[in-house]
Amino acid sequence: MKNLPHKTIERLSQYRRALLLCHAKGMTYIYSHEIAKIQHITAVQVRRDIMLIGYTGTLRKGYNVKELIDLIGQIIDSKEGINVCVVGIGNLGRAITNYFSGKRTKLSIVAVFDVDKGKVGKKYHGIECFDLADMTKIIKEKKIEIAIMTVPGEDAPMISDMLVKAGIIGMLNYTPKPVNVPKEVYLEEYDMITSLEKVAFFVKTH
Amino acid sequence: MKNLPHKTIERLSQYRRALLLCHAKGMTYIYSHEIAKIQHITAVQVRRDIMLIGYTGTLRKGYNVKELIDLIGQIIDSKEGINVCVVGIGNLGRAITNYFSGKRTKLSIVAVFDVDKGKVGKKYHGIECFDLADMTKIIKEKKIEIAIMTVPGEDAPMISDMLVKAGIIGMLNYTPKPVNVPKEVYLEEYDMITSLEKVAFFVKTH
DNA sequence: AGAAAAATGTTAATTATTTCACAATGTTAA
DNA sequence: TTAACATTGTGAAATAATTAACATTTTTCT
Ligand SMILES: NC(=O)c1ccc[n+]([C@@H]2O[C@H](COP(=O)([O-])OP(=O)(O)OC[C@H]3O[C@@H](n4cnc5c(N)ncnc54)[C@H](O)[C@@H]3O)[C@@H](O)[C@H]2O)c1
Ligand SMILES: NC(=O)c1ccc[n+]([C@@H]2O[C@H](COP(=O)([O-])OP(=O)(O)OC[C@H]3O[C@@H](n4cnc5c(N)ncnc54)[C@H](O)[C@@H]3O)[C@@H](O)[C@H]2O)c1
Numbered sequence: 001m002k003n004l005p006h007k008t009i010e011r012l013s014q015y016r017r018a019l020l021l022c023h024a025k026g027m028t029y030i031y032s033h034e035i036a037k038i039q040h041i042t043a044v045q046v047r048r049d050i051m052l053i054g055y056t057g058t059l060r061k062g063y064n065v066k067e068l069i070d071l072i073g074q075i076i077d078s079k080e081g082i083n084v085c086v087v088g089i090g091n092l093g094r095a096i097t098n099y100f101s102g103k104r105t106k107l108s109i110v111a112v113f114d115v116d117k118g119k120v121g122k123k124y125h126g127i128e129c130f131d132l133a134d135m136t137k138i139i140k141e142k143k144i145e146i147a148i149m150t151v152p153g154e155d156a157p158m159i160s161d162m163l164v165k166a167g168i169i170g171m172l173n174y175t176p177k178p179v180n181v182p183k184e185v186y187l188e189e190y191d192m193i194t195s196l197e198k199v200a201f202f203v204k205t206h
Numbered sequence: 207m208k209n210l211p212h213k214t215i216e217r218l219s220q221y222r223r224a225l226l227l228c229h230a231k232g233m234t235y236i237y238s239h240e241i242a243k244i245q246h247i248t249a250v251q252v253r254r255d256i257m258l259i260g261y262t263g264t265l266r267k268g269y270n271v272k273e274l275i276d277l278i279g280q281i282i283d284s285k286e287g288i289n290v291c292v293v294g295i296g297n298l299g300r301a302i303t304n305y306f307s308g309k310r311t312k313l314s315i316v317a318v319f320d321v322d323k324g325k326v327g328k329k330y331h332g333i334e335c336f337d338l339a340d341m342t343k344i345i346k347e348k349k350i351e352i353a354i355m356t357v358p359g360e361d362a363p364m365i366s367d368m369l370v371k372a373g374i375i376g377m378l379n380y381t382p383k384p385v386n387v388p389k390e391v392y393l394e395e396y397d398m399i400t401s402l403e404k405v406a407f408f409v410k411t412h
Numbered sequence: 413a414g415a416a417a418a419a420t421g422t423t424a425a426t427t428a429t430t431t432c433a434c435a436a437t438g439t440t441a442a
Numbered sequence: 443t444t445a446a447c448a449t450t451g452t453g454a455a456a457t458a459a460t461t462a463a464c465a466t467t468t469t470t471c472t
Contacts, residue, residue: 006404007459013403017382031419038384040393043419044461051421060419060468076407084402091301096398098297099382103399107406146405170409172401176223176305178244186408187246188401192302193309194219195378195394196290199352200313201215201282202392203376213429237449249449250431257451265438266449 008049009076014039015046016072023065031062077106083144086112087159088151089119089129092174096148101125110142132159139166146170153177214255215282220245221252222278229271237268283312289350291317293365294357295325295335298380302354307331316348338365342372352376359383 004012018038022030032050033043050063055071057063084100086093089112100109112129114120120131130138138144147163149156153175160179163171173179173189181187210218224244228236238256239249256262256269261277263269290306292299295318306315318335320326326337336344344350353369355362359381366385369377379385379395387393 005459009404009407010400013400014384014397017397017399018384033419037386040384040386042461045459047420048422048460057420058468059421059466060417060470062419076403078406078410082406082409091297091304095297095301099398100402104403107402145409146402148402170405172398172405178220178224178246180243180246186405188405190396190398190401191220191223192305192378192396193223194216195396196306196313196352196354197219197282197310198212198215199376199378199392199394200284200288203288203351204284211429239449248431251429253450254430254452263450265436265451266440266447267438268449 004052004075008052011039011041011045011049012053012072012076015049016069016076019065019069019072023069027065029058029062030065030068032057034062073106077104081106081108082146083108083110083142084146084148085110085135085139085142085144086148086150087114087132087135087163088149088155089114089124090150093148093150094124096150096174097124097127101127107146109148110144111138113138135162136166139163139168144168146172148172148174149179150174210258210281214258217245217247217251217255218259218278218282221255222275222282225271225275225278229275233271235264235268236271236274238263240268279312283310287312287314288352289314289316289348290352290354291315291319291345291348291350292354292356293319293338293341293369294355294361295320295330296356299354299356300330302356302380303330303333307333313352315354316350317344319344341368345369345372345374350374352378354378354380355385356380 015035018035032046035046036043053071053075055068084107086097086109089097093112097109097112109127112124112127113132113135114129115132119129122129145168147168149159149171151159154177156173156175156177156179160171160181164181164185168185170186171181173187176191178189221241224241238252241252242249259277259281261274290313292303292315295303299318303315303318315333318330318333319338319341320335321338325335328335351374353374355365355377357365360383362379362381362383362385366377366387370387370391374391376392377387379393382397384395
């Protein structure tokens with residue numbers, strides 16, 4: 001299941017989120033146009049994505065919610081699970097830690113790091129905060145593969161280098177400072193100001 | 207300057223962010239490949255984006271940093287400035303309010319709203335928190351056009367409807383619950399779990 | 413039973429975005 | 443003064459993503 005388009009991967013994650021809610025409400029089947037409605041996209045797009053992962057629904061009945069959830073899991077989750085850490089437990093780091101905890105069994109935040117001695121040793125949503133100085137050691141001990149960076153922008157390049165040296169293979173950078181990583185490391189960056197400016201621009205142009 | 211690709215708009219915002227840093231450091235000219243390096247993209251892409259906004263650099267000297275910053279501003283900022291509000295001043299709302307304040311003169315967070323009476327009346331980074339019950343009134347009074355939602359997911363649809371009725375024309379939804387808005391309202395949604403799952407997926411497939 | 417309706421699955425067409433390739437031209441160095 | 447070089451600007455090609463169109467199948471209705 002290699003060559004899935006990037007956009008399809010994003011949508012599969014979103015479908016699953018929506019499907020989990022539907023499943024919790026007791027729905028057993030769902031139509032492509034119902035999924036589409038939730039995600040503000042077209043039904044064809046949903047069907048195409050589902051086709052790409054090789055699932056087939058039942059004609060006139062739609063897709064089996066539980067089966068689809070499980071299949072999406074097989075595609076996007078890694079079997080053994082992946083350990084994640086958050087670096088910088090300020091407002092954003094706490095929001096993320098809080099939001100993620102317990103949401104996905106295959107992705108667990110298992111450590112947070114900070115330089116602030118007042119934070120080291122404390123727990124955030126059940127996850128222990130370690131001293132930045134011990135980061136490399138803990139990343140190896142706990143087999144952490146993905147890092148989320150929420151430190152001040154000016155420290156991002158330095159922390160990024162440390163994370164790469166410690167063996168991280170995926171990074172999510174929420175600081176406003178783009179970082180450089182070797183090509184073996186998968187990097188995703190997101191900045192809220194860019195999103196807001198985009199909204200502001202398209203608001204003007206209807 | 208209508209038909210700029212969505213992706214170009216996002217990148218222009220990112221270029222400006224980078225250029226502002228360069229300008230602050232005293233750089234007066236910058237090459238396309240230098241901008242490209244910062245953003246992890248190709249120099250051609252940078253040149254094409256700049257071409258699309260009708261700016262031309264100086265051969266072998268690159269682009270004038272200040273001029274380019276100003277031109278990007280003319281394209282993506284609205285002349286009069288836009289007022290923004292944040293609904294739900296929890297961890298994420300505070301992180302956003304903190305991060306945005308003073309960053310962009312043309313986009314100002316001028317109010318935050320919450321239901322928690324303990325928060326109403328307090329100031330967050332200099333911005334007053336109002337009672338949700340007064341939201342419609344305040345949005346009109348303060349001419350707020352864009353809203354950022356950081357309330358619990360289950361309240362998102364209700365708050366979204368209220369915001370639309372109050373006259374909002376752009377919305378940034380950070381709750382995990384997709385919302386429906388009329389087509390006149392420009393909506394952007396972002397979920398960190400989707401980003402993290404994407405990283406996890408591509409980490410597996412090199 | 414047969415016709416109409418409502419879905420899925422998929423090929424082909426379209427649209428959006430990125431990259432290639434290279435002409436044009438100013439700069440540096442011999 | 444000329445050759446080599448470095449950089450911009452852009453048409454054309456390539457790639458990626460979305461949408462249209464429709465055959466197919468199941469269900470429902472008459
Ligand atoms: N991407 C976005 O959309 C977005 C939104 C909000 C904030 N931000 C950025 O996220 C980062 C964090 O924002 P915040 O509001 O949580 O800030 P914050 O100041 O509340 O938190 C920063 C935390 O990092 C810690 N820290 C500082 N230096 C460190 C280091 N070298 N190593 C480890 N920890 C360190 C601090 O002790 C603090 O706990 C900032 O860079 C901010 O600009 C990004
Ligand atoms: N998109 C993302 O990546 C991301 C990341 C983290 C959190 N989240 C989501 O953002 C939201 C906020 O997260 P948080 O960590 O700040 O939560 P939080 O509980 O710290 O904050 C929620 C705030 O909203 C207020 N609130 C509750 N109901 C309200 C209502 N009806 N109207 C106005 N205010 C109301 C609460 O009083 C509180 O101040 C949640 O939906 C969470 O799932 C999203």
